[in-house]
Amino acid sequence: MPTYSYKCEECGISFERIQRFSDDPLTTCPECNGPVHRVICPVGIVFKGSGFYVTDHRNNSTATLPGTKKHTDDSKPAETPSAEPAAAPASSPKPEPPRP
Numbered sequence: 001m002p003t004y005s006y007k008c009e010e011c012g013i014s015f016e017r018i019q020r021f022s023d024d025p026l027t028t029c030p031e032c033n034g035p036v037h038r039v040i041c042p043v044g045i046v047f048k049g050s051g052f053y054v055t056d057h058r059n060n061s062t063a064t065l066p067g068t069k070k071h072t073d074d075s076k077p078a079e080t081p082s083a084e085p086a087a088a089p090a091s092s093p094k095p096e097p098p099r100p
Helices: none
Strands: 003-008 014-018 036-039
Touching: none
Parallel strands: none
Antiparallel strands: 003 014, 003 036
């Protein structure tokens, strides 16, 4: 059964109720008997299992389609050099473990 969030329009408290899909929405606040309305909350979705990766996304590039040419955009401005020097690597390379 889904959990529905409500907020009272008079006293401002927020509360949740577990209700069936077929149940009517609540209309009165349990604290002050004032009118309440449902609050729409975002839902977190986590894909688990094989086949779901953080990098999975739809590739909009036409370069992967056979018979199409990749378009280059010559109207982009040239990159300007940065005023800050490049940062040094954060860690030094790890030594290889001894081989048996």
